[in-house]
Structure formats: C-alpha cells, structure tokens
Amino acid sequence: MENQEVKKPSFLARIGNFFKTIGRKISERAAKKAGSSNKTQMLEWKKDGWKAAICLAPALLILAVFTFYPIVNTFLVSFFPSYNYLDDNFGYFAFDSYAQVLQDSTFWRAMGNTALMVIVSVPLSIIIALVITVLLNSIKKLQGFFQIIFFLPYVTNGIAFGLVFATIFSPMDYGLVNTILNAFGIDSVSWTGTARNIPYWAGIFVITVNAIWNGLAFKILVFLSGIQGIDKQYYQAAQVDATPKLRVFTRITVPLLSPMILYITITSMMGAFKSYSSVVSLFGESMGNGQNETFITAVGYIYKYFNKVTDGLPWLLSRASAAAVILFLFILVITLFQMWANKKKVHY
Amino acid sequence: MEVKLVNLTKCFSKKEGDVVAVDHLNFSIPSGKLVGLLGPSGCGKSTTLYMIAGLHRPTEGEIYFGSNEVSKFPPEKRGIGLVFQNYALYPHLTVQQNIMFPLENMKVEKKEALRRAQEMADLVGIGDLMARTPGQLSGGQQQRVAIARALVKMPEVLLLDEPLSNLDARLRLQTREEIKRIQKETGITTIFVTHDQEEAMSISDEIVVMNFGVVQQIGKPQEVYNEPANMFVAKFLGTPPINIIPAKVENGKIMMYKTEFNEKYDLNFADGTNLNIGVRPEYIKVDPKGKYKVYVEMVEYIGRDKTLIFKFDGQEKTCKAIIPSEVEVEPGTEINIDFKRCFIFDEEGKRLV
Numbered sequence: 001m002e003n004q005e006v007k008k009p010s011f012l013a014r015i016g017n018f019f020k021t022i023g024r025k026i027s028e029r030a031a032k033k034a035g036s037s038n039k040t041q042m043l044e045w046k047k048d049g050w051k052a053a054i055c056l057a058p059a060l061l062i063l064a065v066f067t068f069y070p071i072v073n074t075f076l077v078s079f080f081p082s083y084n085y086l087d088d089n090f091g092y093f094a095f096d097s098y099a100q101v102l103q104d105s106t107f108w109r110a111m112g113n114t115a116l117m118v119i120v121s122v123p124l125s126i127i128i129a130l131v132i133t134v135l136l137n138s139i140k141k142l143q144g145f146f147q148i149i150f151f152l153p154y155v156t157n158g159i160a161f162g163l164v165f166a167t168i169f170s171p172m173d174y175g176l177v178n179t180i181l182n183a184f185g186i187d188s189v190s191w192t193g194t195a196r197n198i199p200y201w202a203g204i205f206v207i208t209v210n211a212i213w214n215g216l217a218f219k220i221l222v223f224l225s226g227i228q229g230i231d232k233q234y235y236q237a238a239q240v241d242a243t244p245k246l247r248v249f250t251r252i253t254v255p256l257l258s259p260m261i262l263y264i265t266i267t268s269m270m271g272a273f274k275s276y277s278s279v280v281s282l283f284g285e286s287m288g289n290g291q292n293e294t295f296i297t298a299v300g301y302i303y304k305y306f307n308k309v310t311d312g313l314p315w316l317l318s319r320a321s322a323a324a325v326i327l328f329l330f331i332l333v334i335t336l337f338q339m340w341a342n343k344k345k346v347h348y
Numbered sequence: 349m350e351v352k353l354v355n356l357t358k359c360f361s362k363k364e365g366d367v368v369a370v371d372h373l374n375f376s377i378p379s380g381k382l383v384g385l386l387g388p389s390g391c392g393k394s395t396t397l398y399m400i401a402g403l404h405r406p407t408e409g410e411i412y413f414g415s416n417e418v419s420k421f422p423p424e425k426r427g428i429g430l431v432f433q434n435y436a437l438y439p440h441l442t443v444q445q446n447i448m449f450p451l452e453n454m455k456v457e458k459k460e461a462l463r464r465a466q467e468m469a470d471l472v473g474i475g476d477l478m479a480r481t482p483g484q485l486s487g488g489q490q491q492r493v494a495i496a497r498a499l500v501k502m503p504e505v506l507l508l509d510e511p512l513s514n515l516d517a518r519l520r521l522q523t524r525e526e527i528k529r530i531q532k533e534t535g536i537t538t539i540f541v542t543h544d545q546e547e548a549m550s551i552s553d554e555i556v557v558m559n560f561g562v563v564q565q566i567g568k569p570q571e572v573y574n575e576p577a578n579m580f581v582a583k584f585l586g587t588p589p590i591n592i593i594p595a596k597v598e599n600g601k602i603m604m605y606k607t608e609f610n611e612k613y614d615l616n617f618a619d620g621t622n623l624n625i626g627v628r629p630e631y632i633k634v635d636p637k638g639k640y641k642v643y644v645e646m647v648e649y650i651g652r653d654k655t656l657i658f659k660f661d662g663q664e665k666t667c668k669a670i671i672p673s674e675v676e677v678e679p680g681t682e683i684n685i686d687f688k689r690c691f692i693f694d695e696e697g698k699r700l701v
Contacts, residue, residue, distance in 0.1 A: 233436035236403050241450035241501070242424030251449075255440040 078321035085317055097322035106293060107323060110301040111330075116204060117297070118272040118334075121211040126264060128212060129219035130257075134249060136220070137227050147224070154217030162281050165213075169206050169282075171195060194284040196292070203288055203295050210278050215271065219264050226260035227253065262342045266335060273331050276300050298327045349414045349504040349537050351400065352376040356409035356419075358395050358561075369395045371561040372409070377554070382531045382538045384552035386545060388584070392561035393541045397507050400539065401430050413504060426505075429498030429536075433510045435490050437482040443469070443493050444478040450501040468496040472530060488519040495527070499534060506531070506538040512547060524551045545585045549573065557581050579697030582626050591632075591667040592693075593625040593660065602692075605662035610639045611690060613701045623700075626691040629655070632669035634677060638684035642667075647679050658685075 077083045078098070082091035101107050136146055153161060168176040169191035178188040190198045191206050230253070238248050254261070276299035279287055288294035296304070305320035356373040359366045370392040377383045385393040398404040400411055402423030411419040418426050437446050444465055451461040469475045472492040474485075482490055491511055498506055511527070512520045528551050531538045542548050548555050549569040557564040557572060557580075565577040576582035582590045595604045597617040602609035604625060617623070634656070645666055646657040656669040656677060669685070677683060692701040 231434070231436065233432050233434060234438060236423075237430070237432060237436040237438075238449075239403070240401060240423045240428060240430045241453055241497075243449075243453045247453065251441075252438060255438075258440075 074321045074324055077318050078325045079318075081318045083318045097318040098326070100319055101322045101326060106296060107301055109293070110296045110298050113204075113295055114273060114275065114298040117207065117211060117275055118269055120204075121208045122265065122268050122272050124208070125212040125215050125219065125268065126261065129216055129223055129264075130254070130261075132216070133220050133223040133227055134253060137224060150220050151217050153213060154221065161214075165210060165282075166192065169209075171198075192282045194286065198283070198288060198294065200294060203283065206282060207275075207279060207295065210282065211272065211275065214278065215268055219268070222260050222264055223257060226257045230256050258342075262338070266338060269334065269338070270331060273327065274299055276303065298323070298330075302327070350376060350379045350412075351505055351537060351539065352412040353396075353400075354410045354412070356396065356399060356411065357407050358392070358399060358404060359407045369561050370399070370406075373561075373563060375556060375563060375566055377537060377539060379537055380535045381553040382528065382540060382551060383554045383556060384548035385539060385541045385556050385558060386548040386584070387543065387558035387564075389543055391558045393543075393558050394509055395561075396558070397509055397539060397541045400505070401428055401507050402426050403430075427501075427503055429501065429503035429506045431491075431494045431498045431506070431508045431511050433513060435482075435494040435514075437490055437493055437497070439482050441481070442478065443474065443480055443482070443485070446482070446493055447496045447500050450497060454501060464500055465496075468500045469493075471499075471533065472496045472526070486519075487515050488523055491515065491523060492526070495530065499530070499536070503536065506536045508538065508540045510541055510543070512542070512544070520547070527551060546587065549585065557584060559584075576626075576691065576699065578699050579624060579626065579693040582691060582693070582699075586628060588629050588655070588668045588670070591627045591629065591669075593627070593663070593667065595623045595625050597621040597623065605660045607640055607642075607660050611687060613692060615692075615700060622695045624693040624695070624697065626693060627667075627687050628689070629668045629670040631687055631689045632656075632671070633686050633688055634669075634671055634675050634683055635686045636684055638686040640685050640687075641682055642685055643682055644677055644679050647677055649673065658683075 076090070079093055079095070080090040081094050081096040081100075083089070084091070132150065136143065136150065139146065170176070170178065171188070171190040171193045172178070173182060173188050175188070175191065177191065182188060189202050191202050192198070234252055234256070235248065238252055243251075275297050279295050279297055279300060283295050286293060287296040287300050293300075293304075302320045302323045305316040305323065353373045353375055356370060357368070358370040359368050361367075373396060385396060387393045395404060399406050399419075402418070402421060402425075406419055409419070410417050413426065423430075438449065441449065444462075447465040447468060448461050451464060456464070466475060466478070469478060472495055474489055474492050474496065477485065477489060477493075482493065485493065491514075494511070495508075508527070512523055515523055524547055527538075527540075540548070540552065552569055554566065555569050555572050556566050559580050565572050565581045567575075572581060573585050576585065579592065583592065593604045595602050595609055597603070597619055599619065600617075602617070602623060602625075609625060640660070642658040642660055644656060644658050648655040648657070652673065653670045654673045654675075654677075656671055657666045658669065659666055671677070691699055693699050
C-alpha cells in the first residue's frame, strides 16, 4: 500500500510536496553562505539556466519572428491558393498551387538550371579547390603570398568582384574573353547582359565560372586548415614506402580530409540550390534573353511569383510558397542522402 | 646489410645561430645485428635515424648501405622500413590495407600481396585482427601493425624510432622481447632509437651511446655497462644510477671529503687535482673491516635486496648501495663499507681508471 502511495501521490500530496520543496530550497539558499553542497550547486545551475534563457531571449525572439514564423507560414500558405496577405485571409484549402507549379514548364526549367549548377559547379569547384590547396600546401617559397592571392576574393567587395567579372565576360568586343577570342579570329560571344542573343552554353559557362570563383576562397581556407592538421608522419611514412604523389593524394589526403569535404559539399550544394543573386547580376532581373528567363533558377522562380500580380489571380504568394516547399523537399532529400552515403566514406 | 656512417653531420639553422644536432658521426652497424641508439632527449639520435631513413638531408658526411653511398638518395630509393614513434598508421585503412600499402606501391600482384600481408601479420601475432582499423587496436597491437607494415616489403634495413615509448610498462617488456624475436627470425639489420637505457641494454646486440650529437661509446651492452668510457656513459646506464663522489688530491692522497680513497691505482696526481670517483650501487659491500666509514641515513627494502642510503663524512648529497637483504644495517648508525670496483674520472668526466 505504501509503495502505491509513493508512486501515485494524490493531488493534495503533490501540492504539499511542492511547498516542501520550495521550503527546502529557501533553507538551502540560506545555508549556501556556509558552504556549497551538491544540491546548492544544482540550485546555482538552475539559476544560471534562467540567466542563459534571458541572454538567449533577444536572439530567440528575432529568430522566431524572422525565421520560424515565416517557415511555418510558408507551409500553410502553400495550401491556400487564394491567400491574401493584405487582409491575412486564407480562403479555401487546396493543392492547386502545387498542381500549377508542377505543370509550369518555367518551374522545370528553373529546376533544371539549378540542378545543373548543383551537379556541375559544386563538384568542379571542390575538385579545383582541393587541387589548389594541395599545391599551395606543397610549395615552400611564396606560400603566404599565394595564400593571400587566393583569399583576396573572399574579402573583396561584391560589387568590385561583379564589375571585374562583367569586364571579363562583357558581351561587347572589348570584353577580356572576347578580345582573346577575336585575336584567334573567333567572333565575339554574348556572354552576359539582358540582350536576347545569349547562347545557352555561354550563359551556363559564365554562371559556372562565377560560382566556382565565388566559392573558391572559402573552400581553400577550410581545406588548407584541414590539410595542415594532418599528421606529417603519414606523409613521411608514405614517402618511405615509395608512394606515388597521386596515390598519396587519393589514398591519404582525400580520406583524411573527408570530414571537411563533406562539410563543404553540403554547404556549397545548399548554396547552389539557393543561387539567385549571381544570376540576376549577370543577366538582369529577367534572368536571361530578354523576357525568356532562360537562366531562371529555383529561387528566381519563387521571387517571380512572390512579386507577380497578373494571370488573373490577384495573389500568387501561395504559388511561390508551394515552389519554396518543393525546393525545400529537394534539398532535404539530397542532404539526407549525402549524409547517409558519406557515413561509410568519411573518416573522423 | 651493413650500415656505415662516415662523418655524418646535421646542422639546423635557427635565428639564434646554427645548432649542431649530429656532429661527425662515425660508426658502422654489422649486417643482421640489432643496434640501439641510446641517449637523453635532444642528443641527436632521432636525427641520426631520420638521416639514415632519408627524411633528413645530412649537412655533411656519407651513409653507406653495404658498398652503396645512399645519402643523396630519397627515402623511397633506400629500401628501408621505418617504424615511427606514433606508428603513423593510416587511420582510415584496415590493418590489412595498412600492411598491404607498401606492396601496392611496389605493384605486387593482389593475391601475392594478400599472402605476404597475412604472413607478416602472423609473424608479429596480429593475424586475426586484419579487418580492424587502427582505432580499434590497443597500443601494442598498433605497434605490431607498424612493424608488419615496415617489414612486409622486405627492407634491407629496419629503423625503429622509440617504438615502445607509447606503451605501458608491462606491454613494453613484452613487445621488446617480441621485437628481438622478430629481428632474429628475419635477420634484418635493425637500428633502434631509445632514451630508455634498460630497454637498449636488454634488446640490443650493440649499443651506441650518444650525447650532444657525439658518440660517447659503442659496444656490447654488458661492456658498455661494465667499462664505461666516460662519466656520462657511466651515469646514463644503470638503475639506480652510479654514485659519483667528488674528490680532491691533497698531499698525494685522494680525499673524498674527509675520507681517504684507498684503492690501488697506477696514476700520480698533482696536489689540488679535482677528481670524480664512480661506484655503482651494487659494487658496494658492507664489511666491518671495510676501508670506509660512512653514516647510514636510511634503509629501503626492495624485495630481494635492500637499498642503503648513506653519506661520507662531510658529504651533502647521499649515495646509494644495493646490498643483500640479509645484511643487518640500522639507520642512523655508522658502518664500514668496501668498494668491490670503482672508476676514477677526471674533472671533465674522462675516465682515468
């Protein structure tokens, strides 16, 4: 009987216990001056917990307003095709937005362009960054000088960066690449800009080069710190065993860098999925070839419907939300797959 | 294969000037022998090993493997096996892949490589751990994998850089016997770097004692122990260490503080010469008719023997003696002792008698 009582105290007993606990805590607090026992330490920890909560509150508040609420709202809005954000009227529940997005050829072009960036520019930039890192690490003279050169894009103003890029790939004859092409007797190519005559391959090439260049500095920074953390003895052991340079790279450097490579792969893939501003800066807000949106990206598609008030429907926010949710699912699935696939390949 | 070092020198340039780590080393290691390079940390023994391996380029001098001068060769062309202090096993490869790694570089056929790796793993006693990664092995097992990896390519010379320093005392004892056995079985010329004199004594066919980049003495372990060339060698070998008693020549007599040194020696010293008398703890015997009167500070029982801690009259520091446990000595009394053997060193530590 007694045991049962302990297990299931009555409501009154619990209130009694509560007051007992409070009383004990007060007396402990009084006793704290004398010396610290285990329990008073717990008490202090709880007090610190409150302090921590107060310190975190501003950040949590901002996150809640600008991150968590919009995420939840995006999910909600995507299921209410006639959502009006001026009067916050949700209207009826339907999957119409999803159907419209999935049937829209522009959406699939956007996804295709985005996928191309993820599949082509991400692996390319990682491989290039790895090779540069290994070379950078292996030179002895002027290593600091070259490090600075490769890190400069990371600290350079984005507009200056864009201007340099615009000069290199200018559609005019005075563009750097076109000047070189003309020197070999090849006609100028419309690489960038808002004109209607940009070849698809040229646009994708410029986007890829831009993405690689943009992300290179940070990747090299991460890889270099990783590579310098690898025990030199592995390389000495490999040298004693007459290991060819390429095998040292593939069998020692890459596996031992694999945690960094995984981190860079995931973050730069997410970055590629979100690419928008670089394309706008290269091809204008219409994202290529006049109003044809040749180089539109997934995020570009979302922005387009975020602002659009045509097509007979007053508010297309729901369609933008649906596209965002679909993009989110893509990123989620690919990231999960990556984590799973890398579990076997990554050595911590 | 015989390894010969001629005038081998290594200087490291630093801001505050060149540091000579290894100073004109000259010695040769006979084929098939296990040689211990022994010395305190910073004496240049590891630098010497790395120069033999080719990972350090000598500033001066030559290294011969047999009749070939190899000091210009990169490590991969020297045909050596090297076991690092921290083993340097590739953490992402299994034991089997680790052992096979050198063979893959030599383009040995897969089947043959597997067979040789298994053979080598069996030799060092880790044949059943092939599928594990180094993180799943104990220190001793990792050490054996490192030896197997060094041996699998059948090197002419095996180099070991303080291979036992990461192991606990019991494992160290076991592994050093193991190394000795493997070396005997394979007959590979082996050079072994250690700062542990006991380890070097028990395992080596020959010991090279080094200090400040200079060879102090080369010889069989027992020789080096019994006939140290100088005070450094005498002090470095043996536990508890040798007793060094400062002495001074006065009126033709060698005085250890207020006690006269009363052994036979064929040398004449001028008055005022400073000397050092070296007596190993086990060379001291308690004898009521002994020549030296000493004051007993303490007696420690260490199982089979006991340690006597005593002072000569006027001495500040204490001396130690190991005596059989049946000899009765009371702390705080004066007793007479005799030296069974002793060394006389001059002021700089050069051995005179």
